[in-house]
Amino acid sequence: MMRAPAALAVLCAATLLLAGCEHGPTAAQREAAAQAQAAAQRVAQAQQELKLYHEVLARHDVQLAASLGREIEQRYAGTPAASEVGKTLPAIAAEAAKLAHAQRLAALWDYQTDVPMEGGTQNTASINDTRSDGSQGNIQLILRRHSAWGQSVYLYAQAPGFVCNGLCRIELRVDGGKPQAWAAYLPPTGEPALFIKDDRRFISMLEKAQVIELRVDLKQGGVRTLKYEVGGFKPASFPPLAKKG
Secondary structure (H helix, E strand, C coil): CCCHHHHHHHHHHHHHHHHHHCCCCCHHHHHHHHHHHHHHHHHHHHHHHHHHHHHHHHCCCHHHHHHHHHHHHHHCCCCHHHHHHHHHHHHHHHHHHHHHHHHHHHHCEEEEEEEEECCEEEEEEEEEEECCCCCEEEEEEEEEEECCCEEEEEEECCCCCECCCCCEEEEEEECCCCCEEEEEECCCCCCCEEEECCHHHHHHHHCCCCEEEEEEEECCCEEEEEEEECCCCCHHHCCCCCCCC
16 A cells, blocks of 8 residues: 555656646747738738739729739738739739829810800810929810801910910920911900910811920910820810701
8 A cells, every 4th residue: 555655746746747738839839820820811811802803803993903903012912912913913003004194184174065155155175284393274275166156276364364466476386396386366355365376277286186385475474385285185075066957
């Protein structure tokens, strides 16, 4: 029969052994497991974003796709999803930028159709000049078709308007090309406007241009070059007047 002190010693040893087995993973092991789980979740989230990226591309929404693609590359760098996005994003981003530029140019124009005006009705297309800092100026280039007055192209500024004696010449450049001399004149009614004499040729030129620059002399402000980003002009939004019949 085992004596009490010996039995107590065996019991203590067994207790210590059992306690050692129940210690579980070390702190380093737990941290590594947590990091692995977080990495797996990150990869899974990236795959979900990649799925959405492909869905948006299938809808041909390149602007949203470009935004999603950049987010995937930034938030999930190093994942398979980010690598896959990197294969298509440069082309998608370039297409999105081109579309955004076209939309910006189109938004510069304002169109009005069948507007009652003294003596009849008119259709107009107008755009403001673009300043050197990219902001919009306050001198309008206006295309007008009036039922009684016919077709006109003119600049419209705040009073007192432009300097032009009789039939004057203004300098015009198209898309940075060589300067051209165009005939212009002031309206006899005294508005702060400057009319381009050859309106038909001007509109034909404008439809193919991106930027038109006009060097004019203002009664307040002196000689200035007015820049018009006309590339977003839509001829269909400036229709001929409906014939009466």
